[in-house]
Amino acid sequence: MRKATTSRPGSRHRAAMRRQGIAFGMIRGFSFMTIALLGLILGFILWKGFRYSNIDRSTLLPHAEASPDGLVLAVHGDQDMPGIDWEELYGMYTDEYINWSKLDQSDFDLVPVAVDPLTEDGARVEAFLFGSEAEGGFPLWGGLVEYAGSAEAALKVVAERQGAVTIVPAAAAKAFPGIKTVPVRRLAIAMNQDATEFVDESYLEDLTAQNIRDLLGGRITNWKKLGGPDLSVVPMAPPMGSALAAEAGRAGLTYPRPTVPQPATDMASYLADIAGTSGAVGVAYAGDATLAGIPLAWMTRVKTGWNLTLRYLLEPPRLSGKTGGISSIIANTFFMLLLTLAFAAPLGVAAAVYLVEYARQGKLLKLLRLGTETLAGIPSIIFGLFGFLFFVNILHFGFGLLSGSLTLTLMILPTIIRTSEEAMKSVPRSLREGSLALGATKLQTIFRVVIPASSPGILTGLILAIGRAVGETAALLFTMGSDYNMARGLFSSARGLSAHVYLLFAEGISFDKAFSTATVLVVVVLLFNFAAKRVIGRMHRQAAA
Amino acid sequence: MQQSPPKFSISDLNLWYGTSQALKDITVDIEERSVTALIGPSGCGKSTFLRTLNRLNDLISSVRVEGSVLYEGADIYAPDTDVIDLRKRVGMVFQKPNPFPMSLYDNIAYGPRVHGIRDKATLDDIVERSLVQAALFDEVKDRLQTSALGLSGGQQQRLCIARVLAVEPDVVLMDEPTSALDPISTAKIENLLEELKKQYTIVIVTHNMQQAGRVSDKTAYFFLGELVEYAGTKELFFNPRDKRTENYISGRFG
Numbered sequence: 001m002r003k004a005t006t007s008r009p010g011s012r013h014r015a016a017m018r019r020q021g022i023a024f025g026m027i028r029g030f031s032f033m034t035i036a037l038l039g040l041i042l043g044f045i046l047w048k049g050f051r052y053s054n055i056d057r058s059t060l061l062p063h064a065e066a067s068p069d070g071l072v073l074a075v076h077g078d079q080d081m082p083g084i085d086w087e088e089l090y091g092m093y094t095d096e097y098i099n100w101s102k103l104d105q106s107d108f109d110l111v112p113v114a115v116d117p118l119t120e121d122g123a124r125v126e127a128f129l130f131g132s133e134a135e136g137g138f139p140l141w142g143g144l145v146e147y148a149g150s151a152e153a154a155l156k157v158v159a160e161r162q163g164a165v166t167i168v169p170a171a172a173a174k175a176f177p178g179i180k181t182v183p184v185r186r187l188a189i190a191m192n193q194d195a196t197e198f199v200d201e202s203y204l205e206d207l208t209a210q211n212i213r214d215l216l217g218g219r220i221t222n223w224k225k226l227g228g229p230d231l232s233v234v235p236m237a238p239p240m241g242s243a244l245a246a247e248a249g250r251a252g253l254t255y256p257r258p259t260v261p262q263p264a265t266d267m268a269s270y271l272a273d274i275a276g277t278s279g280a281v282g283v284a285y286a287g288d289a290t291l292a293g294i295p296l297a298w299m300t301r302v303k304t305g306w307n308l309t310l311r312y313l314l315e316p317p318r319l320s321g322k323t324g325g326i327s328s329i330i331a332n333t334f335f336m337l338l339l340t341l342a343f344a345a346p347l348g349v350a351a352a353v354y355l356v357e358y359a360r361q362g363k364l365l366k367l368l369r370l371g372t373e374t375l376a377g378i379p380s381i382i383f384g385l386f387g388f389l390f391f392v393n394i395l396h397f398g399f400g401l402l403s404g405s406l407t408l409t410l411m412i413l414p415t416i417i418r419t420s421e422e423a424m425k426s427v428p429r430s431l432r433e434g435s436l437a438l439g440a441t442k443l444q445t446i447f448r449v450v451i452p453a454s455s456p457g458i459l460t461g462l463i464l465a466i467g468r469a470v471g472e473t474a475a476l477l478f479t480m481g482s483d484y485n486m487a488r489g490l491f492s493s494a495r496g497l498s499a500h501v502y503l504l505f506a507e508g509i510s511f512d513k514a515f516s517t518a519t520v521l522v523v524v525v526l527l528f529n530f531a532a533k534r535v536i537g538r539m540h541r542q543a544a545a
Numbered sequence: 546m547q548q549s550p551p552k553f554s555i556s557d558l559n560l561w562y563g564t565s566q567a568l569k570d571i572t573v574d575i576e577e578r579s580v581t582a583l584i585g586p587s588g589c590g591k592s593t594f595l596r597t598l599n600r601l602n603d604l605i606s607s608v609r610v611e612g613s614v615l616y617e618g619a620d621i622y623a624p625d626t627d628v629i630d631l632r633k634r635v636g637m638v639f640q641k642p643n644p645f646p647m648s649l650y651d652n653i654a655y656g657p658r659v660h661g662i663r664d665k666a667t668l669d670d671i672v673e674r675s676l677v678q679a680a681l682f683d684e685v686k687d688r689l690q691t692s693a694l695g696l697s698g699g700q701q702q703r704l705c706i707a708r709v710l711a712v713e714p715d716v717v718l719m720d721e722p723t724s725a726l727d728p729i730s731t732a733k734i735e736n737l738l739e740e741l742k743k744q745y746t747i748v749i750v751t752h753n754m755q756q757a758g759r760v761s762d763k764t765a766y767f768f769l770g771e772l773v774e775y776a777g778t779k780e781l782f783f784n785p786r787d788k789r790t791e792n793y794i795s796g797r798f799g
Contacts, residue, residue: 360606434705437639439630
């Protein structure tokens with residue numbers, strides 16, 4: 001109506017233009033959104049794959065002391081270890097660890113070396129490790145510990161043997177060749193037992209760095225604020241001039257003026273004060289507090305670092321993939337793909353040749369096409385079940401590369417057949433006639449003209465199929481098994497990249513490793529696509545130039 | 546015209562595509578070392594006829610052939626005929642240039658190679674000789690290893706002729722070889738025919754009556770699957786005996 005009254009020459013044209021503009025904008029918007037989404041997904045996976053960023057839950061403050069109590073922890077010079085937690089250090093000398101895999105993911109046996117506790121240096125180490133236990137005469141040295149006569153002798157063992165570790169006075173380790181010292185994290189926040197009571201099913205929250213500063217600084221005055229009981233916070237300062245006070249200072253902790261009438265002047269009464277004062281909180285060495293039975297506050301902090309390193313690519317996995325790398329898994333993936341291609345490519349191309357060049361067009365062919373199309377749409381898990389029954393059980397191939405590859409072959413054959421068929425169909429009839437008219441046989445024509453001319457299409461199909469094969473997980477778990485070691489033969493159980501990602505994630509082994517493996521998987525697929533593009537591009541150029 | 550026995554001797558040839566008859570009682574002799582032109586309106590069966598001479602119609606499953614086609618006295622539709630050998634001796638050039646997507650060299654060497662010639666020096670000789678014969682050598686001698694698809698249409702068609710000549714045929718069938726080409730390329734190919742007929746028997750299908758007049762020694766006029774008239778080219782053009790031929794060449798239909 002309005003249009004009729006206000007219409008001027010050209011206004012309809014302008015409206016049409018505007019509509020077209022809106023449509024254009026929407027189309028452009030959607031396409032940009034798709035690209036952005038793709039970028040987001042790829043970027044997220046790559047970022048998570050290369051950098052880990054975890055919320056780490058620990059009772060230790062992040063500060064690591066280079067030479068706690070004038071002692072240093074020495075390891076072999078090649079050991080890659082930026083720092084160690086008190087529990088780990090303690091565990092090394094009490095048989096909790098027998099190798100380094102859980103400590104720094106290397107594969108060496110752990111050899112804890114201690115200076116003979118009867119010497120002066122040795123006694124210092126014993127006191128450092130076992131505290132009041134040592135004073136009471138019951139230090140729990142582990143059975144693995146090797147004793148050396150002196151600090152130098154202990155360091156010599158460590159310098160010569162990767163995997164050995166020792167604790168010696170800092171002066172002895174200074175400039176000693178072939179070793180490296182590792183700083184120790186041992187500061188914890190000790191609380192009075194009362195602060196850890198359950199109140200209405202709620203419990204003290206994990207503390208952040210800010211919470212700790214506020215607690216010790218008197219800015220949080222009631223435990224209720226942190227989810228604890230309704231109890232006043234009593235911050236305690238470590239004894240003036242003690243090693244603990246100095247270390248706490250280096251860790252960046254500060255205290256207000258003492259809030260208790262008589263601040264402790266020695267470590268024993270300081271700990272006794274925390275244990276005995278309702279609502280008390282203070283910094284303490286984790287070992288001392290644990291021995292004294294004082295609860296420690298849980299803290300969370302964000303830990304970041306490199307996730308996907310060269311080492312990860314070059315080392316075999318250990319401990320179900322929790323540590324170590326994925327070298328054997330990458331190798332298995334390539335074995336699997338090569339074997340699958342070796343089966344599927346000739347079979348698929350041959351089937352396509354039959355369908356295009358030989359089969360009589362009719363009902364049977366239609367049925368055959370329907371069959372391939374249906375097979376292409378069947379969920380891979382079904383192929384897995386079939387492969388398990390047929391290859392693994394009936395043919396007795398067992399879980400292994402062969403069963404897995406044959407299952408994958410069945411899975412990707414329909415794709416290869418369909419794409420190869422289309423590619424061959426698109427070869428002009430004139431080329432076939434040209435070849436036949438020169439006296440070539442049908443077979444010669446197929447091998448020398450039809451297949452070369454359709455090879456870009458066939459290759460594209462193969463690449464697509466490989467993409468599907470490399471991403472296959474479930475069907476392979478049923479047929480190829482899940483051994484993460486390098487396959488030793490056709491019947492050897494093996495694990496590919498995607499199965500590794502799945503198992504790392506599903507069995508809760510390591511979320512970070514799952515992402516770094518996923519990144520490798522993505523890169524492998526991208527490489528395949530890139531290589532295919534190059535090959536196909538070169539073929540087109542050769543054909544066109 | 547030398548009086549040698551005919552190259553092809555066709556008698557009572559009938560051909561059906563399924564139920565529709567495409568060729569009706571064709572009887573004709575094709576002479577050696579001459580150019581025979583087949584003319585007629587679209588769908589009259591001239592291409593079909595051409596393809597019976599090297600049995601390329603065999604590729605179509607619904608085709609049925611009756612009658613006899615004698616090539617040098619032997620029936621090529623006899624069960625013991627070696628079709629490969631026949632096609633080697635009766636080469637064919639198609640309407641649209643159809644070079645294979647490979648290098649010029651490989652295109653020409655294709656025929657000899659499928660017939661078992663492996664020796665590099667021999668292949669080099671064949672390629673050069675064939676290109677010279679097809680009047681293409683000078684234009685492409687520096688780019689034998691580049692893709693054949695990079696040539697112009699006329700060059701591609703001459704390449705296809707060279708490719709046929711490389712298998713040393715006896716007869717060359719040409720199915721409207723210049724219909725997709727420009728006049729200059731067409732002229733080059735027509736000149737080539739003049740040279741080639743000294744050595745080969747040529748049968749050419751064409752829609753272009755001037756072309757038939759220029760290049761052929763004898764002309765056959767096809768209409769609705771029948772061979773209406775077959776005579777020396779001049780005679781057929783200037784003195785047609787059949788009314789239908791006259792109508793066609795005078796442009797009344799077609």
